[in-house]
Amino acid sequence: MADNDHRCLVLEHWEYGRRIASQKLRAWGMYMPEDELRSLVGLALCEAASRYEPKRGAKFQTFAYYHLLGALTDSIERSRRQQEVNCELDLIEAESAQIEASDEGAASSPETLLLHLEAKEKINQASAGLNAMQRQIIQKYFIEDEPVRHIAEELNCCHSHVSRLKNKAVTSMRKAFSGKRELRQL
Incomplete structure (x- = not known):
């Protein structure tokens, strides 16, 4: 045609x-x-x-x-997944801010320090499960607000591959967070 x-x-x-x-x-x-x-x-x-x-x-x-x-x-x-990931990233940012604030406050109680160390460990564990490329994709997509197509060009990959890696990373982070929440509820 x-x-x-x-x-x-x-x-x-x-x-x-x-x-x-x-x-x-x-x-x-x-x-x-x-x-x-x-x-x-x-x-x-x-x-x-x-x-x-x-x-x-x-x-x-x-x-x-x-x-x-x-x-x-x-x-x-896409919109639903974006909202879920944004919620998880907001949680990470809030916990990071708490950790930084507690690091700056010299008169923290031992309990507060322990809670902050646990939160820091949770964040590290959630991102530790990602490979370097997934961490880079998550950073560029959610923090730097770059579209998948631009990320794919920068990484010299096809759009669908970057999209799959991003979705895998989000799923991995979600599992890491939900596992920690279940432990916290026990």
């Missing part, structure tokens, strides 16, 4: 895509800002148009529907 054909498909199905995306988000009880929704619909329709093969017999509307559904679920899952 020519670029002009792709553009026509996107324009013809723009309102349909926006309506479907809005309906699905309402049905799932989710909210997405309007500008983000427009971007997601536009990108999903452009990708669907570039991959669409009319020879296979499916209507573009059907093809675009499933492509849009996939883009919506991916976006929601």
Whole structure:
């Protein structure tokens, strides 16, 4: 298909895509800002148009529907994972700040010092399970706020590989944190 054909498909199905995306988000009880929704619909329709093969017999509307559904679920899952990791990183920052504050205060009780040493150990253990590349990816993605695509370019890797490593690192850190919480509750 020519670029002009792709553009026509996107324009013809723009309102349909926006309506479907809005309906699905309402049905799932989710909210997405309007500008983000427009971007997601536009990108999903452009990708669907570039991959669409009319020879296979499916209507573009059907093809675009499933492509849009996939883009919506991916976006929601990314957002959910981002929120979880942000919570974990906030916990690390808070514990680090407590440790630094206690290190500066000379008149700390032995109990306070012990709690801070345990918190410091927890942070070290959570990040110790990561390899150097995973630590670097976590640093760049969550602390320096770099997109995965830029990180992949810097590390001379493909986007999907960096994304998988990031997800593995987050899962490892989450397991390390949840294991420590379970011990703390005992």
